[in-house]
Amino acid sequence: MSVVTRLSIRARAMVVGGVASLALLAVGAFVPIPYVALGPGVTYNTLSAVGGTEVITFSGSGVPASVSEDKGPGHLNMTTISVYDHQTLFQAIGLWADGDYSLVPREEIFPPDKTVEQVNRENAQQFSDSQSNAEIAALRYLKYPNVVYVGTIPESSPSAGVLQPQDQITAVDGTAVTDYASLRAVLARTRPGQVATVTVDRGGKRVDARVTLADAAKTGAPAGSTQGFLGIGAVERPKAPFTIKISLANIGGPSAGLMFTLGVIDKLTPGDLTGGRFIAGTGTMEIDDDKGTVGAIGGILMKEIAARDAGATVFLVPADNCAEALTRVPDGLQLVKVATLSDAMAALKTLAGGGTPPGC
Template identity: 30%
Template sequence: MPNLSRRSVVLSVCAAVVAALLAVAAFAPLPVSIVEPGLTANVLGSDNGTPIITVKGVPVRTTSGQLRLVTVQATAPNASVHFSDVWSAWFKNSQAVMPRDAVYPSGGTVEEINKANLKDFAQSEAAATSAALKQMGLSPSQVHVTLRLEDVGGPSAGLLFTLGIIDKVDGDGHGGDLTGGQNIAGTGTIDAAGKVGAVGGVPLKEQAARRDGATVFLVPRDECADAKADLPKGLKLVPVTTLDGALSALSALRAHSATPSC
């Protein structure tokens, strides 16, 4: 009996320790962020009354379609995310759990992260402008482009900004809308040579696009697998690798012809 009693005590102590560790784990902050669909914005339109794209030095045209950039939103870098938050997000297709370092690769304080995002946005703006003007055969010394959009940072809107600049100035090359009047969304970085790069968070961005009325989604081809995994109903997926490819795809959409697929 004494041995059984001692064993019971040991088991009780072990159980209490395990319970305490689980309780600590449940309430301890985790190095992750909860990410979900964010805002979208038609780059051919305005933000708080100010045109998102302003072009000076050449005539601009009135557009009727939409080129909608998409974003994700994440818990703040200084916010505490616990096991219960992760558990809840696990069962929602509108949320994803990602390592905090992947969401905020620049690290540091909120101020430092915002500064890094604005720097990335400025570089994206310059690349988008260069790619668009090169595509249209215009000189940067004659044309001045300004991009204004609050609460958006990073480089992932590069492709949509480039297409927006082209649509504002040249349209489809014949005076018509580049979009054919459709609501087209997309994501992807771009460099001055017109190469489209991957971004991340595509499934959540697709949800944001469809929520706000888009029927076509331009996606970097390298992200086709993620893009197909949970594609919202009513959203057509069009993969691209270059600006030329994106323009060709839009031309095919206007002509109701076959477009590239994943």
């Protein structure tokens, strides 16, 4: 007869219950659950340095003198959220009980059809794109002259293997191309089958590429067009004589676009956009239109907390995030609604003048 069978029914129940409790405790303490915890992340001042390296720097000729100005103590901070993966049940409960964290199904952050490495690469690419968008939006707002770049090149295009994405088109058959309108004008005088010499700036070097122009049917252009086509997605965007570099690593996602844009504008213009205030914010920067639309982002509540914890008193909120942002506003943090880059610039001007810009 075993020890257990000699015990009373009550004692046996206690033993079984104890073993079950220990098993549950072990599961809660050591077995990851299919959820991740999201919480406030770090913030970085786009006007300052991180790890001894300036976040936004300029090089080359024609850099405005304002870049070297002492802008004072003001902040234009980008914000992030932190992601805690492989949480055990007890760890997750602890973070949730803290009040500053939320739990979401892991598949929302790491889709089952992608590896963690793939997700991280996509996030890193989005972050890189946000830096490029910020540069374009800032230069466009400051009315730097436009140039035309080669965008997409379909495999069936007559330009495939001849032109490259990011080539800056400077001339066609010797006629200068300074913007999209001038490119259209010179191509309007061509015919399908004609060999055109397309002069491009490729990484600082002049390249004369010969392209056999296609007809409308082969490029997806409107039927009835009789001119020749390069078969590219041409992109018009501003260009400065100097180079802008944004240096931040190990961060993902597109949501820093607005704050990078404001940081670039602040450095390229005299004076201080912040008026000495600690301003933080978030939002993507769209460049598909001239408005400079500020796009909505995820994790707005956690970014508000991160901003306030860092010392911010003003937080720029994408207009489409305002309803959620108002559900929990940290004490001492003023929410400012921005739908476009112009809204953000107007709000900063109002704040610097002692006024109150539109809030959420």
